[in-house]
Amino acid sequence: MNKGLISGLVLLTIGLVCGLLLAVVNYFTAPKIAEEENKIKYAALAEFYALENYDLSEVQGNGAFGTIYILKEKGTDTILSLVYTVAASGYSSSTDVQMLIAVNNDLSVEGYKVVNHQESTGFGADIVDNDFKVSEILDLSNFDSVAGVTVTSNAIKQCFTLVSQRVESDFGGGLGE
Amino acid sequence: MDNLIMIAFSAFIIENIILTQFLGICPFLGVSTKRSSALGMGMAVIFVMLISSSVTWLLYKYVLEAFNIQYMRTIMFILVIASLVQMVEIFLKKVSPALYKALGIYLPLITTNCAVLGVAILNISKEHNFIEMLVYTTFIGLGFLFVMYIFSMMREKLDYSPVPKAFKGAPIALIIAAILAIIFSRFGGII
Amino acid sequence: MNKRDNFLKGIIKENPLFVALLGLCPSLAVTTSLENAIGMTLAVFFVLVLSNFIISLIMSNKKLSELVKPVRIPVYIVVIATLVTIVEMVMNAYVIDLYRSLGVFIPLIVVNCIILGRAEAFASENKPVDSLIDGAGMALGYGFAIMLISVFREFLGKGTLTIWGNLQLNLVFVFDFLKIQPIAMFVQPVGAFLSFGLILAAITAIANNHKNKLAKEVTNNG
Numbered sequence: 282m283n284k285g286l287i288s289g290l291v292l293l294t295i296g297l298v299c300g301l302l303l304a305v306v307n308y309f310t311a312p313k314i315a316e317e318e319n320k321i322k323y324a325a326l327a328e329f330y331a332l333e334n335y336d337l338s339e340v341q342g343n344g345a346f347g348t349i350y351i352l353k354e355k356g357t358d359t360i361l362s363l364v365y366t367v368a369a370s371g372y373s374s375s376t377d378v379q380m381l382i383a384v385n386n387d388l389s390v391e392g393y394k395v396v397n398h399q400e401s402t403g404f405g406a407d408i409v410d411n412d413f414k415v416s417e418i419l420d421l422s423n424f425d426s427v428a429g430v431t432v433t434s435n436a437i438k439q440c441f442t443l444v445s446q447r448v449e450s451d452f453g454g455g456l457g458e
Numbered sequence: 459m460d461n462l463i464m465i466a467f468s469a470f471i472i473e474n475i476i477l478t479q480f481l482g483i484c485p486f487l488g489v490s491t492k493r494s495s496a497l498g499m500g501m502a503v504i505f506v507m508l509i510s511s512s513v514t515w516l517l518y519k520y521v522l523e524a525f526n527i528q529y530m531r532t533i534m535f536i537l538v539i540a541s542l543v544q545m546v547e548i549f550l551k552k553v554s555p556a557l558y559k560a561l562g563i564y565l566p567l568i569t570t571n572c573a574v575l576g577v578a579i580l581n582i583s584k585e586h587n588f589i590e591m592l593v594y595t596t597f598i599g600l601g602f603l604f605v606m607y608i609f610s611m612m613r614e615k616l617d618y619s620p621v622p623k624a625f626k627g628a629p630i631a632l633i634i635a636a637i638l639a640i641i642f643s644r645f646g647g648i649i
Numbered sequence: 650m651n652k653r654d655n656f657l658k659g660i661i662k663e664n665p666l667f668v669a670l671l672g673l674c675p676s677l678a679v680t681t682s683l684e685n686a687i688g689m690t691l692a693v694f695f696v697l698v699l700s701n702f703i704i705s706l707i708m709s710n711k712k713l714s715e716l717v718k719p720v721r722i723p724v725y726i727v728v729i730a731t732l733v734t735i736v737e738m739v740m741n742a743y744v745i746d747l748y749r750s751l752g753v754f755i756p757l758i759v760v761n762c763i764i765l766g767r768a769e770a771f772a773s774e775n776k777p778v779d780s781l782i783d784g785a786g787m788a789l790g791y792g793f794a795i796m797l798i799s800v801f802r803e804f805l806g807k808g809t810l811t812i813w814g815n816l817q818l819n820l821v822f823v824f825d826f827l828k829i830q831p832i833a834m835f836v837q838p839v840g841a842f843l844s845f846g847l848i849l850a851a852i853t854a855i856a857n858n859h860k861n862k863l864a865k866e867v868t869n870n871g
Contacts, residue, residue, distance in 0.1 A: 288717070292720045296727050483674045531756070571760070
């Protein structure tokens with residue numbers, strides 16, 4: 282048989298063995314990875330609310346919105362709070378800054394958190410403490426703009442703007458569950 | 459469109475692949491001693507990066523994601539890049555001997571150039587669509603070429619400068635790179 | 650060469666980072682904190698030791714090595730990429746914070762010249778056990794080098810030394826004593842080039858000094 286063919290077959294075999302090995306490792310690590318990702322997700326949520334006091338459900342948003350968490354009063358249909366996962370662009374891709382924004386049904390902001398920040402890939406996900414005064418945003422009913430200078434703060438502002446545009450109709454049953 | 463310009467500008471300057479992302483440092487220090495070789499290497503990298511990022515992007519979207527085997531990403535990408543480099547080399551040799559002569563010697567070095575694999579992976583992790591991927595890759599490549607070229611000019615001058623003995627070679631090159639990085643990092647305020 | 654020399658050569662005489670200047674990209678990118686450098690070292694150690702061992706196992710079998718020879722580089726790449734992916738998945742599952750801060754540099758271990766270089770230059774021609782020792786020495790040599798850089802950068806840049814998770818040495822009092830702030834530039838990209846350049850120059854100076862001393866001794870004795 283042709284020598285090159287045999288070598289090719291050897292390479293293919295080694296490739297297959299490696300692929301199989303990876304599949305096995307993946308089988309064991311995948312659930313753990315999903316669990317860890319979830320833990321981070323809910324850990325952020327738990328910073329705003331004591332989750333055991335609410336009925337928690339999730340809706341998939343579209344566009345810039347990721348998962349929207351709906352916190353209802355236990356046993357009733359009243360929406361007490363909404364937590365939005367929302368993304369806005371920093372300098373590069375469309376998912377650079379991802380935030381959680383928690384809003385109560387009186388449109389006051391319970392809290393916010395940057396959950397995924399890739400502005401500088403590879404060297405730490407430090408959240409930029411910048412000149413943008415996010416802490417001044419307490420009420421979304423008359424949100425227009427807050428002075429921001431850097432790109433990151435623009436992205437954060439964008440997140441708040443996106444939420445403020447829809448939050449009222451969402452509390453009014455606009456989520457269409 | 460705004461978005462694309464943003465991507466292009468930040469890929470070129472702010473997220474400059476060498477000075478802020480630290481990819482492709484080996485050719486940056488190794489092949490930047492002469493202007494001509496910096497130019498050749500830069501061109502070869504742009505060329506290979508564009509082809510390989512397109513192929514790996516399609517492979518990821520239509521094969522790996524479709525079969526739900528994303529964990530094969532690294533292994534598939536590096537194999538694709540290695541074989542693409544080989545193919546480009548053979549193809550260039552046949553079709554355009556002139557171009558081959560200019561880029562040929564840099565091609566084998568590119569397989570282990572982390573910039574190429576790095577950009578392929580970044581395109582996936584930044585969830586770019588196809589057009590964004592093309593723009594991002596092109597401008598990352600141009601940024602690489604640009605910095606390589608500036609750096610090679612400085613290094614040519616350096617040959618005639620009285621550098622302290624301990625700093626000769628790589629150390630002084632790294633310090634010059636640091637000064638370049640200061641300049642580039644200040645562009646961050648533009649947007 | 651005995652086993653001890655084989656192990657030690659990677660740490661000092663043939664240090665992959667300071668002497669051979671291999672694997673520069675991650676050594677500049679992940680040295681912002683000691684913790685990142687330690688994580689990177691562990692990942693490189695695992696990959697390098699196992700890839701050296703497996704490749705040497707394949708290549709020391711006569712029949713197999715003849716078959717593999719024409720396609721040996723792709724075979725090396727497949728083996729290394731598999732190990733890297735395993736590291737990536739395990740880190741993602743168990744140390745997710747570290748996984749996130751090392752980012753793209755974990756998959757990029759595949760194209761780290763040290764690993765492919767050792768496979769081609771050492772593992773393909775030596776016995777599995779020797780290759781294993783060589784891999785361990787090289788990985789530790791690389792690890793010490795990046796840890797040194799990261800200690801330099803994290804201390805000057807933030808005044809802390811993060812060892813693992815919450816285990817952190819706070820040395821800000823040094824800066825308080827000198828009545829200055831930590832120099833944030835050192836944890837930024839600029840600092841990576843600057844620190845590495847300075848450390849490399851210092852090492853070159855020490856090595857030159859050592860060489861001169863040896864040369865003097867030789868002339869004196871002769």
